[in-house]
Amino acid sequence: MAPLRNARLAALRGACALVAAWVALPCVRAHAQLASPSYTDPLTAKLQTSPSNPPRFQKLDREGLALLSAPTTFTPPASGAGTSGFDSTNNRKAKAKTKVKASANAIAPGVAAPAAGSAYDKSADVTGSVAAGAPGAPPVQIGPIRTVPKKRVAHSEPDDPYAPLGVPAGAFDLFPAVELIGGYNTNPGHEPGGQAAWFYTVAPELRVQSNWSQHEFKADLRGSYIGYSPDETPTLSRPYFNGKVDGRVDVTHDTRIDVGSRLLMSTDNPGSPNLQAGLAKLPIYVTGGGTIGLGQRFNRFDVSIKGDVSRTIYQESTLTDGSTASNDDRNFDQYAGTLRGAYELSPIH
Numbered sequence: 001m002a003p004l005r006n007a008r009l010a011a012l013r014g015a016c017a018l019v020a021a022w023v024a025l026p027c028v029r030a031h032a033q034l035a036s037p038s039y040t041d042p043l044t045a046k047l048q049t050s051p052s053n054p055p056r057f058q059k060l061d062r063e064g065l066a067l068l069s070a071p072t073t074f075t076p077p078a079s080g081a082g083t084s085g086f087d088s089t090n091n092r093k094a095k096a097k098t099k100v101k102a103s104a105n106a107i108a109p110g111v112a113a114p115a116a117g118s119a120y121d122k123s124a125d126v127t128g129s130v131a132a133g134a135p136g137a138p139p140v141q142i143g144p145i146r147t148v149p150k151k152r153v154a155h156s157e158p159d160d161p162y163a164p165l166g167v168p169a170g171a172f173d174l175f176p177a178v179e180l181i182g183g184y185n186t187n188p189g190h191e192p193g194g195q196a197a198w199f200y201t202v203a204p205e206l207r208v209q210s211n212w213s214q215h216e217f218k219a220d221l222r223g224s225y226i227g228y229s230p231d232e233t234p235t236l237s238r239p240y241f242n243g244k245v246d247g248r249v250d251v252t253h254d255t256r257i258d259v260g261s262r263l264l265m266s267t268d269n270p271g272s273p274n275l276q277a278g279l280a281k282l283p284i285y286v287t288g289g290g291t292i293g294l295g296q297r298f299n300r301f302d303v304s305i306k307g308d309v310s311r312t313i314y315q316e317s318t319l320t321d322g323s324t325a326s327n328d329d330r331n332f333d334q335y336a337g338t339l340r341g342a343y344e345l346s347p348i349h
Helices: 002-032 062-067 095-107 119-126
Strands: 167-169 172-185 197-210 216-229 238-250 255-267 284-298 301-314 332-343
Touching: 255 301
Parallel strands: none
Antiparallel strands: 167 172, 172 197, 197 216, 216 238, 238 255, 255 284, 284 301, 301 332
16 A cells, blocks of 8 residues: 555655646746847838738838948048059149148038138138127137238338428418528628628528419519618618419329429629629519429329420619619529429339
């Protein structure tokens, strides 16, 4: 009975072990399975069973694009050839363009160079060195400003720091002045054994200059009077006046008309051989004249032609006995013509 009991017990144990193994089998199978991926492989083709719809690669959605890695960057051909190495592409090298791009990258590291010919490129080359970025962003320094070379200025004499400023009067500048002189002359008559005398001189003058954008007017008026004390006979006191008035009329930019007039009043010097004997006073003579001309400028070359006429008239001499002597034989007229050419070697700006 003992062997039979042991056999039954072994069979019962075997049945229990078989049932336990059958119950635990699904759990083991469940743990042996791999978890399904959370995304679909974009390179896996979707198999279709319909012959009218053959298998094809699925389209990449946003998740698939995000999972893709960055594209591989390939080295362009002849990138390490330099300026003298071998270039397998057999292309011509544009040295000028390469230098321009290199300088643009050197000026603004990390900032994309502007396209050639664009509005940004022109403004950066001409007017400024700061490029504007996005709205609200700080400016980007791209290099120094291209400055225009300075024009060469011709040498000119410095202005006189003591020159008169003048008195403005409308469109004219007036430069008035007066000079007073006093002294002693041992022989004012310029004669042997002449008597000495004190003398004084009053010399007023007036200079006028126009400020017009076109045309020009200028005048220079100078006069004086010399008096002696004690005075001799004939009197040595005499007046003097010298006045010049000039003008320019601009017909065109390079063509002009020059006009002028002058007046001189004076007396012969004491002791002159032209004076008569027994004079009560020195005779006065007057010289008046005028000038008119035409000028033309050809770039730096200037040519002008002028005509001049003048007349000198002497006053009658007054003698000590009260009579007069004519000086008409000393009157004369004078005519002149002038042709002038000039070339400006160093223009003054």
